[in-house]
Amino acid sequence: MFNDIGALELMTLGIIAVLVFGPDKLPKVIQDLTGVIRKVRAFSDDAQREIREELGPEFKDIGFEDLNPKTFIRKQLDSDELGLKEIRSSLDLRKEMADVTDAAHGHDSGPAKKPAPPAGNDPPASGADTA
Incomplete structure (x- = not known):
C-alpha cells in the first residue's frame, strides 16, 4: 500500500x-x-x-483479494478451461480494425496497389517546357 x-x-x-x-x-x-x-x-x-x-x-x-471483480475475471480468463487463449490468439484485432478502416475509406483490403494514372493525362517529360 x-x-x-x-x-x-x-x-x-x-x-x-x-x-x-x-x-x-x-x-x-x-x-x-x-x-x-x-x-x-x-x-x-x-x-x-x-x-x-x-x-x-x-x-x-x-484469498479475499480474489473476490475483487477484476481479479476474479482475470483469474477465470487466465485459466484455459474454455479455450479462450486459442480464440484470443486467433483474433488479430489490429488486422480486423485495419480492414474495417480500409473498407470505410473505400480502399481494397488486399495487397497495396498503386492506382494507374488516368489515360490521356501523361505527365510532361522532365526538363521539357509546355506552354
Whole structure:
C-alpha cells in the first residue's frame, strides 16, 4: 500500500505532522494512530476468520483479494478451461480494425496497389517546357 512513498515524501509528512500537532503532542498522536491501525487489523482478521468458518472447509484457502471483480475475471480468463487463449490468439484485432478502416475509406483490403494514372493525362517529360 505504501510501497511507493519515498524519503522526500516521508520527510514532508513528518514536517507537516510537527507543524499541525506540535512536537509535544506528536508522540501521543502516533501512539493513538498505531493503536487504531492494530484494532482495524484485528477486526479484519476476525471477520476473515468468521467468513472462512461459515463457508466451510472447502473455502479455507480462499484469498479475499480474489473476490475483487477484476481479479476474479482475470483469474477465470487466465485459466484455459474454455479455450479462450486459442480464440484470443486467433483474433488479430489490429488486422480486423485495419480492414474495417480500409473498407470505410473505400480502399481494397488486399495487397497495396498503386492506382494507374488516368489515360490521356501523361505527365510532361522532365526538363521539357509546355506552354
